[in-house]
Amino acid sequence: MPDYRNDPTLPVPTFPGSHLVLDDAYVFVSGLTAADIQGGDTVLGDIAEETRWVMRRLGHMLASVDCGFGDVVRADVHLADLEEIEDMDAAYAEFFTADRYPARTCTESPRLCGGSRVEITLLARRP
Amino acid sequence: MPDYRNDPTLPVPTFPGSHLVLDDAYVFVSGLTAADIQGGDTVLGDIAEETRWVMRRLGHMLASVDCGFGDVVRADVHLADLEEIEDMDAAYAEFFTADRYPARTCTESPRLCGGSRVEITLLARRP
Amino acid sequence: MPDYRNDPTLPVPTFPGSHLVLDDAYVFVSGLTAADIQGGDTVLGDIAEETRWVMRRLGHMLASVDCGFGDVVRADVHLADLEEIEDMDAAYAEFFTADRYPARTCTESPRLCGGSRVEITLLARRP
Numbered sequence: 001m002p003d004y005r006n007d008p009t010l011p012v013p014t015f016p017g018s019h020l021v022l023d024d025a026y027v028f029v030s031g032l033t034a035a036d037i038q039g040g041d042t043v044l045g046d047i048a049e050e051t052r053w054v055m056r057r058l059g060h061m062l063a064s065v066d067c068g069f070g071d072v073v074r075a076d077v078h079l080a081d082l083e084e085i086e087d088m089d090a091a092y093a094e095f096f097t098a099d100r101y102p103a104r105t106c107t108e109s110p111r112l113c114g115g116s117r118v119e120i121t122l123l124a125r126r127p
Numbered sequence: 128m129p130d131y132r133n134d135p136t137l138p139v140p141t142f143p144g145s146h147l148v149l150d151d152a153y154v155f156v157s158g159l160t161a162a163d164i165q166g167g168d169t170v171l172g173d174i175a176e177e178t179r180w181v182m183r184r185l186g187h188m189l190a191s192v193d194c195g196f197g198d199v200v201r202a203d204v205h206l207a208d209l210e211e212i213e214d215m216d217a218a219y220a221e222f223f224t225a226d227r228y229p230a231r232t233c234t235e236s237p238r239l240c241g242g243s244r245v246e247i248t249l250l251a252r253r254p
Numbered sequence: 255m256p257d258y259r260n261d262p263t264l265p266v267p268t269f270p271g272s273h274l275v276l277d278d279a280y281v282f283v284s285g286l287t288a289a290d291i292q293g294g295d296t297v298l299g300d301i302a303e304e305t306r307w308v309m310r311r312l313g314h315m316l317a318s319v320d321c322g323f324g325d326v327v328r329a330d331v332h333l334a335d336l337e338e339i340e341d342m343d344a345a346y347a348e349f350f351t352a353d354r355y356p357a358r359t360c361t362e363s364p365r366l367c368g369g370s371r372v373e374i375t376l377l378a379r380r381p
Binding site: 070 | 255256258267269270271272273274275277279280282283284285330332363364365366367373375
Binding site for chain 2: 279325
């Protein structure tokens with residue numbers, strides 16, 4: 001039976017979703033935007049900073065179930081403005097080892113929750 | 128080899144897709160909108176009613192392969208208008224047990240098939 | 255540990271992603287548009303030709319890891335203009351055996367990379 005979890009060190013989701021769902025093989029992570037988990041350090045408006053902020057939180061969620069970016073097999077990225085893809089790409093790539101990038105899809109979604117610029121959804125294989 | 132199925136009690140898809148694809152571990156469900164399976168009871172235009180209509184049909188599809196909402200690990204939701212997320216969320220949440228919500232991604236997609244307000248795609252773990 | 259690969263006969267991705275990620279059960283394929291792998295034969299602007307071009311390259315990627323369209327369990331299709339869905343559907347369907355269509359989601363994403371009309375992301379079950 002799937003195991004539905006929230007990272008206990010982060011605020012609970014404001015939408016009907018779990019941070020993470022685990023089965024014996026995979027970790028399904030909810031799509032995250034900078035607006036989803038607000039705090040004193042949230043940066044909204046700059047695509048590179050938003051991307052890093054989201055990726056750091058996603059890394060924290062993965063670590064809470066003993067996974068890391070090296071286990072991610074697929075990423076779905078939604079951008080509010082596709083023109084920002086190069087800046088997003090550069091920030092996103094900082095979190096992976098070159099030659100071990102997940103399969104990726106990146107599309108434009110004109111409005112994202114809370115006025116965010118980027119939403120990232122990950123799927124990880126459990127080690 | 129994957130098993131490609133349609134729920135025999137529902138109209139066959141009008142697009143080149145199967146209602147459900149099964150392997151030994153998962154059930155992959157096609158994205159569903161209220162416009163995809165029209166009938167006398169289809170409600171188009173009200174986001175809460177559309178969401179309930181779609182979720183009831185998805186529940187029916189899952190039941191046809193001995194699964195239920197408690198097996199869903201991930202949901203991808205597309206809204207024609209992101210402003211309607213709160214009403215969608217409230218209707219969507221009725222179908223799950225609190226604390227057992229699937230991982231979820233919700234984005235805006237300006238136009239959906241047949242003028243629908245919401246499309247929902249599910250992935251379930253076979254029990 | 256997942257295996258991150260590029261199809262050696264195609265240009266390397268211009269974004270931080272791998273063509274394919276494999277584990278013991280699945281092949282995760284990156285979303286592909288006609289603009290992603292340009293060459294003398296790239297056709298941009300006609301939805302049916304773009305769809306066939308993308309599907310041929312995806313088929314080539316799948317074949318590089320001993321898979322084919324008959325192993326695909328899910329497809330996510332993004333269209334720049336949802337009005338083009340019927341022409342996309344007709345071209346897309348040419349690549350599958352009737353009654354063995356993957357589960358599918360198709361939504362509109364107003365802008366796609368490089369001005370493409372369609373992006374297709376596949377998930378295949380390893381045979």
